[in-house]
Amino acid sequence: MSRTKTIRKKTSKTAKMVVKKSIKKATKKTIRKNTRKKAPQQIKKEPFVLQPLRGMKDILPQEQPYWEQVRRVTEKLAREYGFSRIDIPIMEFSNLFVRNIGEGTDIVEKEMYAFTTKGKNKVALRPEFTAGICRSFIQNGMHILAKPVKLFSTGPVYRYDRPQKGRYREHHQVNYDVFGEQDPILDAQIIQIASRTVQDLGIKSIQIQVNSIGCPTCRKDYRELLINYLESKKSKLCQDCKRRLKTNPLRVLDCKEDKCAQVSASAPQSISHLCEDCHTHFKTLLEYLDELDLSYIINPQLVRGLDYYTKTVFEIWSGSEEGKKLSLGGGGRYDKLIESMGGHEMPAIGFAIGMERIVEEMKRVQAKSYSPPRPKVFLAQLGNLAKKKSLKLFAELGKNGILIAESFGRGSLKSQLKVANKLKVSFTLILGQKESLDETVIVKNMATGVQETVSMNKLVSIIKKKLKTDNVVVYHHNK
Numbered sequence: 058m059s060r061t062k063t064i065r066k067k068t069s070k071t072a073k074m075v076v077k078k079s080i081k082k083a084t085k086k087t088i089r090k091n092t093r094k095k096a097p098q099q100i101k102k103e104p105f106v107l108q109p110l111r112g113m114k115d116i117l118p119q120e121q122p123y124w125e126q127v128r129r130v131t132e133k134l135a136r137e138y139g140f141s142r143i144d145i146p147i148m149e150f151s152n153l154f155v156r157n158i159g160e161g162t163d164i165v166e167k168e169m170y171a172f173t174t175k176g177k178n179k180v181a182l183r184p185e186f187t188a189g190i191c192r193s194f195i196q197n198g199m200h201i202l203a204k205p206v207k208l209f210s211t212g213p214v215y216r217y218d219r220p221q222k223g224r225y226r227e228h229h230q231v232n233y234d235v236f237g238e239q240d241p242i243l244d245a246q247i248i249q250i251a252s253r254t255v256q257d258l259g260i261k262s263i264q265i266q267v268n269s270i271g272c273p274t275c276r277k278d279y280r281e282l283l284i285n286y287l288e289s290k291k292s293k294l295c296q297d298c299k300r301r302l303k304t305n306p307l308r309v310l311d312c313k314e315d316k317c318a319q320v321s322a323s324a325p326q327s328i329s330h331l332c333e334d335c336h337t338h339f340k341t342l343l344e345y346l347d348e349l350d351l352s353y354i355i356n357p358q359l360v361r362g363l364d365y366y367t368k369t370v371f372e373i374w375s376g377s378e379e380g381k382k383l384s385l386g387g388g389g390r391y392d393k394l395i396e397s398m399g400g401h402e403m404p405a406i407g408f409a410i411g412m413e414r415i416v417e418e419m420k421r422v423q424a425k426s427y428s429p430p431r432p433k434v435f436l437a438q439l440g441n442l443a444k445k446k447s448l449k450l451f452a453e454l455g456k457n458g459i460l461i462a463e464s465f466g467r468g469s470l471k472s473q474l475k476v477a478n479k480l481k482v483s484f485t486l487i488l489g490q491k492e493s494l495d496e497t498v499i500v501k502n503m504a505t506g507v508q509e510t511v512s513m514n515k516l517v518s519i520i521k522k523k524l525k526t527d528n529v530v531v532y533h534h535n536k
């Protein structure tokens with residue numbers, strides 16, 4: 058190697074080291090600076106409140122039999138009418154709701170739980186199911202499925218409303234949506250499912266309210282007519298409705314303020330201004346409802362609180378005086394929503410029931426709630442070895458469909474038998490030290506007090522026989 062080459066190499070080596078050192082120095086400086094910046098933050102002490110957020114509540118174990126009954130009845134009906142379950146996220150981009158439920162609606166304007174995430178996304182907790190289901194329908198290309206596509210969902214939804222009886226900030230809905238058919242027979246079938254849901258849950262006295270708000274074509278003229286009328290009565294409207302007059306005049310019609318209701322009572326009615334197609338659709342729907350013997354009232358003020366509806370809208374109310382304050386469920390047709398979201402032309406109709414309101418009404422009318430199967434056999438253990446074996450035996454009986462009660466934390470046989478008596482079981486299995494060694498179990502008939510010792514490996518079949526096949530409580534892990 059020539060001298061010049063060696064010098065150049067050495068110089069570049071030194072230069073590299075200098076650069077490395079200065080980088081190290083700079084990095085150290087930055088780290089020090091950053092550490093200084095991120096000085097331990099003072100954790101602000103928030104008061105610790107032992108309660109859920111306003112408008113939200115626990116559904117405690119003692120309430121669950123009602124909820125379970127609602128889940129069972131609605132799932133059974135969904136299966137019967139050919140619905141498939143769909144689960145969608147609780148949170149979506151806010152725009153999905155703003156654009157599709159409608160900017161002028163109370164749900165979007167006042168009630169959305171909307172916020173910006175750490176990643177700067179504008180998101181919202183779902184205030185209803187339909188917009189999210191349509192998003193999923195388009196995104197997953199469900200338009201190619203055989204029609205009608207029937208989708209069923211249940212879960213919590215969030216509306217930041219003023220909490221009061223039957224109105225919560227977190228409530229639960231059972232939601233049914235059908236895509237791909239515009240025939241009014243689907244409208245009738247959806248109303249049939251809605252009324253069956255409520256009636257099968259023991260709420261016999263109901264009122265079905267229906268209306269048609271037309272399609273975008275006939276609604277345009279009707280809207281003009283309504284605005285003219287409402288303008289002439291503007292001074293009699295509440296502040297909110299004065300504003301709605303510009304943003305969403307149809308919503309004035311279902312304002313709950315007395316003075317607005319008086320104005321609405323004489324307002325032009327949408328059903329008198331339907332185009333021929335919408336008129337025939339509504340007339341045919343009513344004929345189907347008559348055929349089904351479903352009594353209904355036409356409520357010209359019923360417009361619903363979401364902008365996506367076209368033609369049929371309906372609500373289910375309790376028929377009783379007390380129950381007349383809140384709707385149990387509601388829905389309607391939304392033939393243009395999928396298309397307006399960028400999907401294919403896809404007529405659709407659906408409805409949702411509010412689970413809290415249904416449960417409250419079930420309690421009020423003393424409707425039947427779900428009663429879970431009760432164990433008819435109790436497993437008692439005595440001594441260390443028996444205690445060790447008891448967990449395995451418990452699982453063995455359970456796997457064979459025999460529901461067992463136990464009180465493994467207790468040591469004395471007397472206290473365990475006390476629990477068995479309280480539970481009114483038919484048989485108690487006693488596993489002591491001797492039985493554990495002999496691989497046997499004592500079976501005590503709780504009614505007669507008679508005891509017999511049986512071999513452990515015959516226990517399942519003996520107990521099944523004793524309980525008689527039809528009395529065996531078979532439970533399913535996935536329920």
Ligand code: HAM
Nearest residue numbers: 185223224225228384385386387388407408409410411
């Ligand atoms: P919605 O009428 O806004 O319709 O809600 C459906 C049901 O949810 C109501 O009838 C009521 O029982 C219950 N509900 C609404 N808000 C509350 C609340 N704050 N607290 C307790 N229960 C409440 C919809 O949500 C539409 N997405 C239904 C639909 C499905 N339309 C077509 N497909």
